[in-house]
Amino acid sequence: xxxxxxxxxxxxxxxxxxxxxxxxxFYEGPDFLVIHPDECVDCGACVPECPAEAIFExxxxxxxxxxxxxxxxxxxxxxxxxxEQREALPEADHFREVKGKGGLITLPPDIRxxxxxxxPAGVYxxxxxxxxxxxREIRRAGRGSAxxxxxxxxxxxxxxxxxxxxxxxxxxxxxxxxxxARRGACGC
Numbered sequence: 001x002x003x004x005x006x007x008x009x010x011x012x013x014x015x016x017x018x019x020x021x022x023x024x025x026f027y028e029g030p031d032f033l034v035i036h037p038d039e040c041v042d043c044g045a046c047v048p049e050c051p052a053e054a055i056f057e058x059x060x061x062x063x064x065x066x067x068x069x070x071x072x073x074x075x076x077x078x079x080x081x082x083x084e085q086r087e088a089l090p091e092a093d094h095f096r097e098v099k100g101k102g103g104l105i106t107l108p109p110d111i112r113x114x115x116x117x118x119x120p121a122g123v124y125x126x127x128x129x130x131x132x133x134x135x136r137e138i139r140r141a142g143r144g145s146a147x148x149x150x151x152x153x154x155x156x157x158x159x160x161x162x163x164x165x166x167x168x169x170x171x172x173x174x175x176x177x178x179x180x181a182r183r184g185a186c187g188c
Contacts, residue, residue: 002040002042002057003046003056004056004068005068006055006061007101007102009054010032010102011104013028013032014052016049017033017049017050017120019084022041024082025151026082027075027080028082029106033095035055035072052096056094061155071118074115075111079111100120102118102120
């Protein structure tokens, strides 16, 4: 059984676990880590090293985070490998205790489309920057292409959740769109 990085890692990205891994099976997103399930040797050395307690064995992943098993498997081949410990994100201490951060994953749109069906509903309309300080800045810093993503297919995310092959293009908001679509998930 491989190990899985779950919700608790998002927006924290403590990399203490990376230095403990003997086979370098961690891959780095802009604000989270994933474990490649085919490279993990199931040693468990990373589990006690994670300050956010975000790493679980596949068979022990809490049911509310079961979809992270698939997220790790899908994203690992598209993200750059990380083999050494780095600084945690500046907001890591604030986000460490926050639960339900799956919708806050920062990814380029073409890669996000690969896992959009696994993320919580409504995240595209949510505006968490109104709720948690620093999220807007993190999202801006995370935009653009990361190393190793050039080979990934370009997909356009459409308003209704559908996707179309081609380049990314932001669609304008329709006049008269419901006010709830402009509000964050928390209602602020």
